[in-house]
Amino acid sequence: MTPTAPAKWGLRGLAFGYLGLLLLAPVGMIFYKTFEHGLGPPVDAMTSPEALHAIQLTLLMVAVAVPLNTIFGVGCALLLVRRRWWGNSIVDGIINLPFAVSPIVVGLSLYLLYGNTGWFGPTMAEWGIQVLFSWPGMVLASIFVSLPFVVRETVPVLQEIGTEQEQAASTLGANGWQTFWRITLPAIRWGVAYGVVLTVARVLGEFGAVTIVSGSISGETETMPLFVAKAFEQFQEEAAYAGAIVLALLALTTLLLMSVGGRKAKASSGGSLPAAELAVSTSNTKEGS
Amino acid sequence: MGIAVEGAFKRFGDFQALDDVSIDVPDGSLTALLGPSGSGKSTLLRAIAGLEDLDAGQVVINGQDATTTPAQKREVGFVFQHYAAFKHMTVFGNVAFGLKIRKWKRPEISDRVHELLRLVQLDGLAERYPDQLSGGQRQRMALARALAVEPQVLLLDEPFGALDAKVRKDLRTWLRRLHDEMHVTTIFVTHDQEEAMDVAEQLVVMNEGRVEQSGTAGDLYEHPANEFVMSFVGEVNRLGDHFVRPHDMDVVLDPDERTEEALVQRIVALGFEIRVEFTLGDGTEVWAQLTRPELQKLELREGQIVYLRPGQTKSFSSGEAVSAAA
Numbered sequence: 074m075t076p077t078a079p080a081k082w083g084l085r086g087l088a089f090g091y092l093g094l095l096l097l098a099p100v101g102m103i104f105y106k107t108f109e110h111g112l113g114p115p116v117d118a119m120t121s122p123e124a125l126h127a128i129q130l131t132l133l134m135v136a137v138a139v140p141l142n143t144i145f146g147v148g149c150a151l152l153l154v155r156r157r158w159w160g161n162s163i164v165d166g167i168i169n170l171p172f173a174v175s176p177i178v179v180g181l182s183l184y185l186l187y188g189n190t191g192w193f194g195p196t197m198a199e200w201g202i203q204v205l206f207s208w209p210g211m212v213l214a215s216i217f218v219s220l221p222f223v224v225r226e227t228v229p230v231l232q233e234i235g236t237e238q239e240q241a242a243s244t245l246g247a248n249g250w251q252t253f254w255r256i257t258l259p260a261i262r263w264g265v266a267y268g269v270v271l272t273v274a275r276v277l278g279e280f281g282a283v284t285i286v287s288g289s290i291s292g293e294t295e296t297m298p299l300f301v302a303k304a305f306e307q308f309q310e311e312a313a314y315a316g317a318i319v320l321a322l323l324a325l326t327t328l329l330l331m332s333v334g335g336r337k338a339k340a341s342s343g344g345s346l347p348a349a350e351l352a353v354s355t356s357n358t359k360e361g362s
Numbered sequence: 363m364g365i366a367v368e369g370a371f372k373r374f375g376d377f378q379a380l381d382d383v384s385i386d387v388p389d390g391s392l393t394a395l396l397g398p399s400g401s402g403k404s405t406l407l408r409a410i411a412g413l414e415d416l417d418a419g420q421v422v423i424n425g426q427d428a429t430t431t432p433a434q435k436r437e438v439g440f441v442f443q444h445y446a447a448f449k450h451m452t453v454f455g456n457v458a459f460g461l462k463i464r465k466w467k468r469p470e471i472s473d474r475v476h477e478l479l480r481l482v483q484l485d486g487l488a489e490r491y492p493d494q495l496s497g498g499q500r501q502r503m504a505l506a507r508a509l510a511v512e513p514q515v516l517l518l519d520e521p522f523g524a525l526d527a528k529v530r531k532d533l534r535t536w537l538r539r540l541h542d543e544m545h546v547t548t549i550f551v552t553h554d555q556e557e558a559m560d561v562a563e564q565l566v567v568m569n570e571g572r573v574e575q576s577g578t579a580g581d582l583y584e585h586p587a588n589e590f591v592m593s594f595v596g597e598v599n600r601l602g603d604h605f606v607r608p609h610d611m612d613v614v615l616d617p618d619e620r621t622e623e624a625l626v627q628r629i630v631a632l633g634f635e636i637r638v639e640f641t642l643g644d645g646t647e648v649w650a651q652l653t654r655p656e657l658q659k660l661e662l663r664e665g666q667i668v669y670l671r672p673g674q675t676k677s678f679s680s681g682e683a684v685s686a687a688a
Contacts, residue, residue, distance in 0.1 A: 238447075238449075240433070240442075241448075243433040244438055244440040246464060248434055251463060260450060
């Protein structure tokens, strides 16, 4: 059934209206407010020592949590899809936990675990490692809340590609490691990349869990979202808006890097975006040779 | 030499995929594993390749016990029904894969790959990606990839199963010729008896995880060991305990002591071959394969009463074949 012309335009209008009202308008408003009085005020707000420290700390969270969750995520997806064992459904359920639990609760549980009276707190203190109100605790919180993304994005792609390419590689003499790097990883790279983008976005924006474990000390344990919240509470609107823009730009940069990297990968290896891949494989398979 | 499997067992959950299977494939031969789906033929092939572990039994490749050798070290070429093309690599990259793993030098890889691409008639397409090839071309690429590493044996799992009829026919003629040139011990799995008889020197008929019979196409057709083989390698009519091929059904207009009355239900013209369907007095439905001249001579029409004289019939009692010539 093809919709009539008015219905088609109506649907499009509805989609754009919905997106515009709920997504574009708030984000656009932030941009407008930030640059309302020119570039000067936001640049000043973002070059203060506290702001620079917050940016650095946010990037540190990303630099530690994202690689760890990527390696874990791909490994875990391989385990879930390629090895059938009794623990599969349990692992699968546990991985979804960060989606189900509110970040505040995550923060509280870390607080309980690593606090002075918690299970790990005293031991860690003996070793001279301060977890709470310091970056190790914040990294733990970031890892926790962003853990499922790479797994969730990689599992369906792994299921989709099946095992035949890997089996073909093994009959051609490749060992497990060679098969993973040369066959499996290139085949699932778009799933992994999408998972990485989501992980980065989640870590950049994490607020609830990090608030609890960091104590939000200006210039010490304040990431960008905490900085924005504090600035807003203290009526420093310029700093709040500028901080929000920095976060948005960081996320956008990740997306751009991914699609540029993807295009390069495509040029050198012929892969394509999942959607394009689907279109090619359905339209380009003519018989007769 | 060649390939031998001894007493192979394999179970998947409740399903007995291989139930005491032994086969012997002579060195340099081209053998077909023939059977319906679920007969265990693919499982057997995958066990030979090392892609499936046997519960019990032994796989011997060129005199060496390979039962516990991983796929990676068995030096078998394996071709999958759905090609298993490495989608992110060009045709060249696909064929070169095994050579790169073996750390060949770049110029040597290039020479070898182009030699193979010429052999499979894909030489102009080296820089294409699998997505840009037809099914037949992809399967030839997969074959070149498997042959590149000079495997001791070549295993093909329903290699033409995903291709259309015309391409299928071309490819099997071509595989036959390729084998005549290369002489690598080859086993291929198929459920298509015509394909198996066309391509292979030796057939192994499998059913429900067991080998029913092995031999040449002629052996199996003329001397089937049991009812299953008889009906699987050709068409068959059942008359009580006796089996008769449709081309051994004589249609006559006058009865005698060896004929049976039959009603012509339907006459189907399939070109030179004519298929005539009958109902016997006891309700049994049978059919006869006639030629066009035979049909014209008899002047058959639907609804007519005629007489059937079964020629060579077979009956199988407790697994033994009994032939009876009329």
